[in-house]
Every structure is written in C-alpha cells, then in structure tokens.
Amino acid sequence: MSGVIVTDPPKTDAKDVEALAGYGVATISEAMGRTGLLGPGMRPIQQGVRIAGTAVTVLSWPGDNLMIHAAVEQCGEGDVLVVTTTSPSTDGMFGELFATALRRRGVRGLIINAGIRDTQELREMGFAAWSRAVSAQGTVKATGGSVNVPVAVDGQVIRPGDVIVADDDGVVVVPREKARETAEASEARENKEAASRAAFIEGQLGLDRYGLREKLRQLGVTYQSYDAYAAGERP
Numbered sequence: 384m385s386g387v388i389v390t391d392p393p394k395t396d397a398k399d400v401e402a403l404a405g406y407g408v409a410t411i412s413e414a415m416g417r418t419g420l421l422g423p424g425m426r427p428i429q430q431g432v433r434i435a436g437t438a439v440t441v442l443s444w445p446g447d448n449l450m451i452h453a454a455v456e457q458c459g460e461g462d463v464l465v466v467t468t469t470s471p472s473t474d475g476m477f478g479e480l481f482a483t484a485l486r487r488r489g490v491r492g493l494i495i496n497a498g499i500r501d502t503q504e505l506r507e508m509g510f511a512a513w514s515r516a517v518s519a520q521g522t523v524k525a526t527g528g529s530v531n532v533p534v535a536v537d538g539q540v541i542r543p544g545d546v547i548v549a550d551d552d553g554v555v556v557v558p559r560e561k562a563r564e565t566a567e568a569s570e571a572r573e574n575k576e577a578a579s580r581a582a583f584i585e586g587q588l589g590l591d592r593y594g595l596r597e598k599l600r601q602l603g604v605t606y607q608s609y610d611a612y613a614a615g616e617r618p
Contacts, residue, residue, distance in 0.1 A: 386442070388453055389531035392543035394437045395559040397461060400546055402566035404435035406573060408548055408555045414568035415561070421554040422537030425494065425513050428502045432511045433550040436463035436491040437559075440543050442529045445472035445497070446520075450528035451481060457530055460489030463547040467496035467534045473516035475500030482510040494547060494554050496536045513549050 403411060412420050439458050443450045445468045458464060464485060466476065477493060478501035485493070492511035493499070498518035505512055531543040539556055541547070546557040557565050582592055590596050605618040 386450065386527040386529035387532065388457065388529065389543065390457065392531050393559065394544035395546050395557075395562045399562035399566060400435055400437060400461065403546055403548055403557060403562060403569065404433070406548070406566070406569040407433070408550050408552045410569050410572055410576075411548055411557060411565060412555050414572050415555075415557065415565055419539060419555040419557060420537075421494070421496075421539055421556065423553065424515050424537070425496070425554045426515075427549070427551060428499065428512050428514065428517070429506050430551055433548070434463060434492040434511050435546060435548045436461050438463055438465045438541050438543055438545045438547050438556070439490075440531055440534045440541055441466040442532060442534050443468050443476070443497075444526035444528055445470050446474040446476070446522050447524065447526045447528075448476040448481075448522045449524040449526060450530060451477060452524065453528075454530045455481070455484050455488065458485055458488050458490045462488075462490050463492050463494060463549075464490055465494045465534065465536070465541050465547060467536050469528075472497040473518050474498045474520045474522050475518040476522050477512070477514075479504040479508070482508060482512075486510055492549065494536075494549060511549070513554050 439454055439462045441450050441454045451466060454464060475498040477495055477499045482505055495514045498516040499512055499514035500519050502517055533540055533542045541556045544559050546562050548555050607618060
C-alpha cells in the first residue's frame with residue numbers, strides 16, 4: 384500500500400474552533416441537522432472531558448501504526464489526531480509514548496477508529512482519547528498509508544482542518560466551511576434549551592411546551608383510566 388503525506392492543509396480559524404468548544408457534541412450535531420456524529424462505538428477512555436480542535440487525519444493499514452509516527456510531525460498546537468484503518472481493526476495502535484510526543488506538540492487529543500492501550504497512563508497524564516476498542520495487542524510498522532487526506536469514520540467524512548469536538552457523549556465533525564455558522568446555530572439551540580429548562584423547573588410539561596398533546600391526538604393516542612384498561616374496555 385503506497386500513500387501520501389500532505390503538508391500544511393487549510394485549517395478552521397482558531398476563533399471558530401474555540402466558539403464550538405463551548406458546546407456539547409449533542410448540541411452541535413443537532414445544530415447541523417443531526418449530522419456529523421462518528422457513531423456510538425467511539426467511546427472516551429476518560430470522563431468529564433471535552434476537547435475541540437482541528438483534524439490531522441491518518442489512514443493506516445490494520446495493525447500497523449507506521450503512519451501515526453509520520454503524522455506526529457504534521458501535528459501542531461490545537462490539533463486533534465484522527466486515525467482510521469483501511470479495514471476494521473481493534474489492535475492497540477496508540478499508547479502512552481505517542482501521547483507524550485503529541486502533547487509536546489500541543490495536540491489536544493486523539494480519535495481512533497481502532498484500538499488503544501495504556502489507558503491508565505493516558506488518563507494520568509491528562510491526554511484525552513476516544514477509541515473504537517481498548518486492546519493490549521501490539522502492532523507493526525511495515526506498511527505505507529496516508530496523512531492529511533480525507534478519511535471516513537462511520538459514514539462521516541473528516542478532512543484535514545475540519546473541527547473535531549469530543550465529549551462524554553461521543554465525537555462530532557464540523558466541516559471547516561461551516562464552523563462559524565454551526566457555532567451560531569449551537570448558541571441559538573442552547574439558548575432555546577435554557578428557556579425550556581427554566582420552564583421545566585417551574586413545572587411545565589414538554590407535552591404542553593412543545594404542543595405535543597395535539598400530536599398525540601392526531602396519532603390516535605387516547606387516555607384511559609387503569610380500571611377501565613384492566614377491565615378490557617377500549618376507547
């Protein structure tokens with residue numbers, strides 16, 4: 384397998400990345416029309432951490448981490464390393480030594496569509512990571528691949544320089560051209576949710592706030608007492 388290492392790709396403006404960093408993955412995905420999620424299988428190795436940064440992408444052969452070594456050189460302040468393989472893999476391709484090198488370069492975290500290991504050490508050093516699997520199985524360094532090319536994870540295309548946001552709920556990618564408008568849409572959505580939260584604290588029901596009683600009626604859903612239902616009565 385041959386490959387290419389692309390240098391100096393365009394990146395999302397740092398101000399737009401920081402704006403998106405203020406919102407959760409679920410909010411951002413909803414603001415983009417329920418798109419951008421990298422799937423429920425991408426899970427954090429830590430809890431209570433949110434990161435946002437620009438993607439440096441890696442396409443590797445399964446069980447081979449050569450191209451991660453090549454990608455470290457392309458990483459810089461504010462980046463998030465995104466690794467996937469040409470076919471499914473759960474081998475532990477990334478560990479504490481990689482994290483040490485990346486942290487030195489200002490990388491904010493890792494997203495890997497494969498396996499990760501040294502998870503305790505990564506938590507202790509404060510390096511955030513999301514992975515498809517945790518595995519002690521080692522890898523080789525024998526096959527070429529690519530760095531900073533478009534890659535796909537769970538049907539979502541990630542290009543170098545796109546925004547990656549990750550938290551306890553998962554990972555979302557925001558295309559760099561849509562970063563600013565997505566941040567604005569996320570703010571609007573969060574303001575709307577804040578108003579709903581205040582209403583719920585006061586005792587309002589979602590059925591009334593969202594006008595769902597009429598929806599139930601249109602769908603033919605009826606109310607019935609327990610005794611009537613138990614007696615076999617039907618509306």
